[in-house]
Amino acid sequence: MSLLNLLDHLCDIYRLEKAGQQQNYGVPIEVPGKYSDAPIATDVLCHFEEVAQDVVQGEPQATIVQRMRVTFPAGTDVQMNDLVRWHDGENRDDYVEYRLQKPKSVRGHHIIVMALRSDDL
Numbered sequence: 001m002s003l004l005n006l007l008d009h010l011c012d013i014y015r016l017e018k019a020g021q022q023q024n025y026g027v028p029i030e031v032p033g034k035y036s037d038a039p040i041a042t043d044v045l046c047h048f049e050e051v052a053q054d055v056v057q058g059e060p061q062a063t064i065v066q067r068m069r070v071t072f073p074a075g076t077d078v079q080m081n082d083l084v085r086w087h088d089g090e091n092r093d094d095y096v097e098y099r100l101q102k103p104k105s106v107r108g109h110h111i112i113v114m115a116l117r118s119d120d121l
Contacts (some may be wrong), residue, residue, distance in 0.1 A: 002071065003110055007047045007062040011070075012039040012092075014083040035083050047071040048086055051114070055121070062121045068098060078103045084115060 014035040051067045072078060080102045087095040098115035105111055 004045065007071065007073065009046050009048050010043050010087060010089045012085045012087070012095075013041040013078060013080070014042060014085070016083070018079045039085075041077060044076060046076075046084075046086075047105065048115075059063050061081065061115075064119055064121055066083040066117045068115045068117070070098070070100070070115050072103075073108055073110045074105070074108055076111055078111060078113055080086045082119060 018083040022042040022087045029052045047070070049069045049071070051069050053067070056063045056065060062079045067105045070084065077104055078084075078100060080100065084100055086098065096117065098116045098117045101116065103111050
């Protein structure tokens with residue numbers, strides 16, 4: 001059985017555009033970047049596996065923090081801080097967004113990346 005048969009999910013990848021800088025009282029301030037409007041890759045084969053899910057109690061509501069391990073085929077263009085939208089392939093409006101951590105190549109065979117999501121309950 002090949003790895004491609006095990007990659008049973010689809011996702012779109014969005015790249016973080018470079019952050020700008022502005023001056024405030026002569027002190028440079030880094031302005032956060034935004035994600036591209038169009039995905040850099042669509043319908044990318046992948047596999048999402050839940051690693052941990054935590055509920056953080058805060059005011060005024062609790063926050064859920066979810067960590068997933070995402071597997072991509074070798075050669076997939078993923079970078080740190082990319083945004084991944086996991087969808088079922090048929091309905092693109094029903095998706096979950098994750099921010100990717102540093103990708104790790106496993107012997108040139110596939111890529112494993114930790115993905116994070118934080119939402120209010």
